[in-house]
Amino acid sequence: MNALVQTNNLTKQxxxxxxxxxxxLSVKKGExxxxxxxxxxxxxxxxxxxxxxxxxxxxxxxxFGQNRxxxxxxxxxxxxxxxxxxxxxxxxAKDNIRLKCLAMGISSKSYIAELLEGVGLxxxxxxxxxxxxxxxxxxxxxxxxxVGNPELVILDEPVNGLDPQGMAEIRxxxxxxxxxxxxxxxxxxxxxGELSKIATSYGIIxxxxxxxxxLKTELTEDLEEYFFSLTGGVSYD
Ligand code: ATP
Numbered sequence: 001m002n003a004l005v006q007t008n009n010l011t012k013q014x015x016x017x018x019x020x021x022x023x024x025l026s027v028k029k030g031e032x033x034x035x036x037x038x039x040x041x042x043x044x045x046x047x048x049x050x051x052x053x054x055x056x057x058x059x060x061x062x063x064f065g066q067n068r069x070x071x072x073x074x075x076x077x078x079x080x081x082x083x084x085x086x087x088x089x090x091x092x093a094k095d096n097i098r099l100k101c102l103a104m105g106i107s108s109k110s111y112i113a114e115l116l117e118g119v120g121l122x123x124x125x126x127x128x129x130x131x132x133x134x135x136x137x138x139x140x141x142x143x144x145x146x147v148g149n150p151e152l153v154i155l156d157e158p159v160n161g162l163d164p165q166g167m168a169e170i171r172x173x174x175x176x177x178x179x180x181x182x183x184x185x186x187x188x189x190x191x192x193g194e195l196s197k198i199a200t201s202y203g204i205i206x207x208x209x210x211x212x213x214x215l216k217t218e219l220t221e222d223l224e225e226y227f228f229s230l231t232g233g234v235s236y237d
Contacts, residue, residue: 002065004029004152004184005050009059012045012208020045021208022059027186027201029151032178034199035188036227042208043188044082047156050186051080063152076104079145079153086144089130093121093140096129100147119143119173135166142173153177155187159194171198192227202227 005027012020020042027033035043048054050061052068061068064077088096097112116125119139124132129140138158145153158174159167175198177183189195195202202219204212204227214223 003027003062004031004064005033005186006062007046007050007059008062010046010049010056010061011058012042012049012054013057018057019208020049020056023205023208023210025203025210025213027152027184029184030178030182031200032174032185032187032198034195034202035186035205036190036192036195036202037188037205038190041190041205043190043205044156045208046205047080047082047154047186047188051078051082051154053080053082076148077151079148079150081138081141081145081158082154082156087129087137087141090128092126092128093132093136093143094125096140097143097147100144104148106147115143115146118146118177120169133166134161135163135169138162138166138170139173142170146177149181150183152184152186155185157188157190159189159191167194174198192224 003026005025007023007025010020010023011018023046025046035046037043045054049056063074066074068074086100093116094112097115101107101112113122116122119142121136121139121143124136129137132140142155142158145155158170162170174185174187178185187195199216201215202213203210
């Protein structure tokens, strides 16, 4: 099967520093792809490039079999949660979703309610987001990424800063959306212990280079040890 996302020699350079260096990453439809690497490895930059938020210095990106530059073709098919972008703290959760829906030409009230329900925020829908916990903000970010029913959802460190229960809630949402709606996910994390609970394949990034890409079924003990050596083992920071 063709890849839903394919990067070819993807490179991003800031000054003299190649923060992403010739990355050939491949994600198939229906996967939960875990991009793993320690802090500063280049995960966010790869996700920003795939999302179209940054331009590659070299190389290219194919999404849904088309070049990323064909923005009309990929528009609305990709949902993004990177660095809490697009969340307005002085507005309620509902109004945040409504605003994104309006921008995308969606006016259905029941659609907004369904999105909030799907991430467990129905009861808090009228509360201002500035009063939300970190986990609630992450769940709202996921709901925002889902506006327009994208086929691919990109989440940058969605469990960062969450307690174990908050992490479990995010995991449950991702696994359900993947199973029920066949949404493909790319998720970054520096915590292998968290990713390994849901990812169906992994890309390991170190100093801007994709060191390995494996399916969950190919994850041998040796590789697991290698992962842990890169990410410093399971941590809940
Ligand atoms: P973290 O988990 O800490 O966010 P990361 O793996 O997501 O790490 P990136 O945020 O992609 O890593 O950063 C990779 C490197 O690129 C870092 O050294 C960072 O300082 C550098 N970098 C990222 N964005 C820029 C920028 N706009 N200008 C200059 N350097 C940048």
